[in-house]
Amino acid sequence: MSRRSQGLSLAALSLLLAVVTVVPAAAQDDNRSTVSVSGEGRVTAPPDQAVVRFGVATRAETAGEARTQNARAAKTAMNAVRGLDVPEEKMRMERLRLQPRYEYNDEENRRELVGYEATRQVIVELGRLEVVPQLVADVVEGGANELDGIDYRLSDRSQLRNDALRKAAQAASEKARLLAATLDAQLGSVRTINEQSFDFVRPQPRLARTEMAKAGDAAQAEPDAYAAGEIEVSAQVQVTFDLLTGPDR
Known part of the structure; x- marks a missing residue:
């Protein structure tokens, strides 16, 4: 065999030995025992916005x-909000x-136009939750006639x-520590x-959506109906740990 051929054979053998020694180490690491567990955490805090x-x-x-009456009522309701x-x-x-309003005429067996309805939603952001009942009562007197909802929030969720x-x-x-110790x-x-998951659960007042006349009466007679309660925040994680057994310990 020539000197060049011998050199190539030695190089090939060295490469083969390197592969043989590396693979078992990687395989051993991949086959290491593990334990995977999930954990859940919950915290609560009072909201500071509505x-x-x-x-x-x-x-x-x-x-x-209909449009003119709506503009007048909406302006009065907004002035009531400004008063707070x-x-x-x-x-x-x-x-x-x-939009047009129709009613069914039984005698004529058809729908008939009876008028028009104008609707507008007003949205108010409050940083003082204690004024929510008073706000509802005031806008009722100001001409609002439907409560579409109250959404309690946190200014800083981080x-x-x-x-x-x-x-x-x-x-x-x-x-994970409990499982490992139990199994020696x-x-x-x-x-x-x-x-895995992250969730904010906002409290909802008992009067989530109702006619404003009823909401206004409740605001004056039972302000606790608008109690903010607490916001619950939950999180869930999945964690995998190495597990040392036998001689690895």
Whole structure:
């Protein structure tokens, strides 16, 4: 065999030995025992913001009269909101909807036009939750006739989210340690962490959607109907740990 051929054979043999020694190490690492657990964390906090949506609906024989009455009632309702020192940028009126009204005539066996209805939604953002009952009562007197909903919120959700994630990770670690100790193993380092879910549960007042006349009476007689309660934040994570058993411990 020539010197060149011998050199090539030695190089090929060296490469083969390198492959043989590397593969088992990788395979051994991939086959290491693991334990995967999920953890859930929950935290609560009182909301510090509220978004109130109420509607102004007016009916008249003509479209123009329905629109005029609606504009007048909406303006009065907005002035009632201003009376609570709500900044202008925190309230707005949605686009006016104008549609015909029909009633069925049994004698003629057909629908007949009986007038028009104009509707508009007003949205108010509040940073003072204690004024919600008074707001509802005032806009009722101002001409609003439908409460479309109250949405309680947090101005800063990041801190609550981090607290829920932290609790979820701690719960997963405690669960993994319990399982490992029960099965006579030792918990190793973290391999993977996956956030599975994250949720904000907002409280809803008992009067979520109702006629404003009833809502106004409730606001005056039973302000607790608009109690904000607490916002619950939950998070769930999936964590995989190495599991040390036998001689690996």
